[in-house]
Amino acid sequence: MVTDAATSRPADGGVCVGGTDDAVRAREAVAVVPDPEVPVLTIDDLGVLRQVEVDDDGRVEVVITPTYSGCPAMDTIEADIRSALVRAGFGDVSVRRVLSPAWTTDWMSEEGKRKLLEYGIAPPTPRGSGPVSLALSVRCPQCGSMNTEELSRFGSTACKALWLCRECREPFDYFKAH
């Protein structure tokens, strides 16, 4: 690889390190791809989207880290990434899945957690540093009460658990910390 030392690349901390206008445009196109299971969240909110690169020939490589293993949503996400990039004018697209380091709900953005809550799904609690992944208490997204209980480990999808609020008696989905 020969790089041209005379290019106007900023020395450090510049806005376009590792990116061109195309790379920015490609990332913007991909970042709005929704999660099929929780459509209010984008793959960017989830932290599934790791990297978008455009080479000199306009080929795009997108790196994603799947959420829960076996989540069928990943195939949908991959197809949506491709069509979003084609719509943005990129013809040559490859999507690479990187499994390590494994995705965790800690990668979800604060914006993503806020959107979940507005959608009526309790966002994942931080996993903390211990090995115990039990959620001790989950706040009801309807009334905010901590007086809740788990009804079923698996809610509408494997990624969510079904909880019940003892205060307002409303069942709700909890996006499981992982």
Ligand SMILES: [Zn+2]
């Ligand atoms: Zn409630």
